[in-house]
Amino acid sequence: MILKKRTSVPRQIRLLSNARDRKDAGYSLMELLVVMGIIALLTAVATPQLMGYFGKAKVQSAHVQIENINTALEMYYMENGSYPSPSAGLKALVEKPTEAPNWNGPYIKKSKSLLDPWGRPYQYNASEGAFEVFSLGPTGKAKSASTGAKAVGG
Numbered sequence: 259m260i261l262k263k264r265t266s267v268p269r270q271i272r273l274l275s276n277a278r279d280r281k282d283a284g285y286s287l288m289e290l291l292v293v294m295g296i297i298a299l300l301t302a303v304a305t306p307q308l309m310g311y312f313g314k315a316k317v318q319s320a321h322v323q324i325e326n327i328n329t330a331l332e333m334y335y336m337e338n339g340s341y342p343s344p345s346a347g348l349k350a351l352v353e354k355p356t357e358a359p360n361w362n363g364p365y366i367k368k369s370k371s372l373l374d375p376w377g378r379p380y381q382y383n384a385s386e387g388a389f390e391v392f393s394l395g396p397t398g399k400a401k402s403a404s405t406g407a408k409a410v411g412g
Contacts, residue, residue: 316375320393330365341384
C-alpha cells in the first residue's frame with residue numbers, strides 16, 4: 259500500500275488569507291459616515307413635514323373642541339335664558355355660577371375640555387344674546403384657531 263502525503267496550504271498563505279478576511283469583516287469609517295449622512299438628510303427632510311401634520315391636527319382639534327363648547331353654551335342658554343357672563347366665563351359650563359338659578363349642568367364633563375390643544379384656556383366673549391369662543395392658537399397671541407363662532411339667542 260502506498261501512502262500519499264497530504265498536501266496542505268502553507269501556513270504563511272493561511273495567515274495572510276485570515277488577515278484579509280478580518281480586514282474585510284467590518285465597515286470602514288467612511289462607510290459609516292456616508293450612512294449617517296444619508297440618515298441625517300432623510301431626517302432633515304421628513305421632520306418639517308411631520309411637524310406640519312402635528313400643527314394641522316392641533317388646529318383641527320381646537321375647531322372640534324370649540325364646536326363642543328358652542329353646543330354646551332347653547333344648552334346653558336336654553337336652560338338659563340342667557341349665556342354665561344364674561345365674569346363667569348366658560349367655567350359656568352362646569353360649575354354652577356351664582357347668576358344661573360336654573361343651572362342643570364355640568365354641560366361639559368371635564369374642566370380640562372376648556373383648554374385648547376396648546377394648554378391655554380379658550381377665550382370667551384359674550385354680549386346681549388351673542389357669544390364668541392376662540393383659541394389664541396400656537397403663538398398665544400392671535401386668533402389662529404378661531405372658528406369665529408357667534409350665536410344669537412333670543
